[in-house]
Amino acid sequence: MTKPISKSKIVLAGESPLVDDLAALCVDAGHEVCIYLVEELADQASLRKLAEDAHTAALAFDVMFESLETKRDLVRTLDRSLPADAPLLTACLSVSATQVAAWAEHADWIVGFGALPPLAKGSLVELALPLQGQAVTLGKARAFLEKIGLQTAIVQDMPGLVLPRIVCCLVNEAAYALTEKVAEARDIDTAMKLGVNYPHGPLEWGDLIGLDVVLAVLRGLHEETGDDHFRPAPLIKQLVRAGRLGKKTRRGFYEY
Numbered sequence: 001m002t003k004p005i006s007k008s009k010i011v012l013a014g015e016s017p018l019v020d021d022l023a024a025l026c027v028d029a030g031h032e033v034c035i036y037l038v039e040e041l042a043d044q045a046s047l048r049k050l051a052e053d054a055h056t057a058a059l060a061f062d063v064m065f066e067s068l069e070t071k072r073d074l075v076r077t078l079d080r081s082l083p084a085d086a087p088l089l090t091a092c093l094s095v096s097a098t099q100v101a102a103w104a105e106h107a108d109w110i111v112g113f114g115a116l117p118p119l120a121k122g123s124l125v126e127l128a129l130p131l132q133g134q135a136v137t138l139g140k141a142r143a144f145l146e147k148i149g150l151q152t153a154i155v156q157d158m159p160g161l162v163l164p165r166i167v168c169c170l171v172n173e174a175a176y177a178l179t180e181k182v183a184e185a186r187d188i189d190t191a192m193k194l195g196v197n198y199p200h201g202p203l204e205w206g207d208l209i210g211l212d213v214v215l216a217v218l219r220g221l222h223e224e225t226g227d228d229h230f231r232p233a234p235l236i237k238q239l240v241r242a243g244r245l246g247k248k249t250r251r252g253f254y255e256y
Helices: 018-028 044-057 069-080 097-103 135-147 161-181 185-196 203-210 211-225 233-242
Strands: 009-016 032-037 059-063 088-091 111-115 124-128 151-154
Touching: 009 018, 009 044, 009 069, 018 032, 032 044, 032 059, 044 069, 059 069, 059 135, 069 088, 069 097, 069 185, 097 111, 111 135, 124 161, 135 151, 151 161, 161 185, 161 203, 161 233, 185 203, 203 211, 211 233
Parallel strands: 009 032, 009 059, 059 088, 088 111, 124 151
Antiparallel strands: 111 124
């Protein structure tokens, strides 16, 4: 039987808002949380401090999606530093868990996860075991996530997993429709909310997730499969280049 992780130190490194959402859930559950945001990870002093914290951590999250080079460096730092029995949960929105595990010396302690912000109690987190993984690590990660109030589902390992893949494809199709002047942004969103009872229209959903995250998922899927169905809409790429990432920068498809 998998021994659950008791109240202990959790390391979170990567991109907002998912890092912040996970941190709030961990703190509510009584864990000590060490947060390292992406802008700090280029600093050598911060990386040394990250390694020191990881030495005594019970579990770590890699929440990096946009830069694979930065993600690889982060994973290798955590892999070298974590105790032997500490799972490393890696966000596999833009890359598979199997690919991440190939970067690590302790590949059997890596578990892929996928979730879309905002993340709160009761939200879904998908988990995927890399080919090099082991069931005991998956069980330990799943028990931890459920203990902090999240629901979990086990899925096959693939960039984007299930929910992020499908939602980001919806955002992409809506961006193409907007570019082709099929309808205005609010009309596209209203049609989807009223027509299929979505909680958000696809364009406002993209703004809520972060268009940089949407782009990372689409690029990961396109590179992995070669299928043009996943080719990112030029409008999404342009908005990301302009720093208009959605709600977190107060401007994306909409202004906030």
